[in-house]
Amino acid sequence: MVTVNPILERDLKHEETIWxxxxxxxxxxxxxxxxxxxxxxxTYYLEGNTGHPVFETAYGKIGVNICYGRHHPLNC
Structure with a gap:
């Protein structure tokens, strides 16, 4: 099983940016x-700074689109 966990991340090292x-x-x-x-x-999120990672799991590779990313070809 691979668990995909969406979270709201408050980044204290970067002026409490919310990701x-x-x-x-x-x-x-x-x-x-x-x-x-x-x-x-x-007004409450900034664009991410992690690129487009691909996660290697026991079941195969996983790339994740978060919400609006599905509209952008580089995420497909």
């Missing part, structure tokens, strides 16, 4: 922040 993060034997921060009309997540 939309997934933990899977490592972690991946959301790369793309939506700003559509009046909806703008950048």
């Amino acid at each position: 939309n993060t997934v933990v899977i034997i490592g972690k991946h921060k959301k790369n793309h922040i939506p700003c559509v009309g009046d909806f703008n997540e950048s």
Whole structure:
């Protein structure tokens, strides 16, 4: 079994930045922040700084799209 755990991460080392993060034997921060009309997540999240990691698991390789990332081809 591989567990994918979404969390809200408060980064005390970077002025209490809040990341939309997934933990899977490592972690991946959301790369793309939506700003559509009046909806703008950048008021509480920043873009991630972990790139697009691929996690090697006992069942195969896993890449994770967090929310809005599914709209960006480099995440597919």
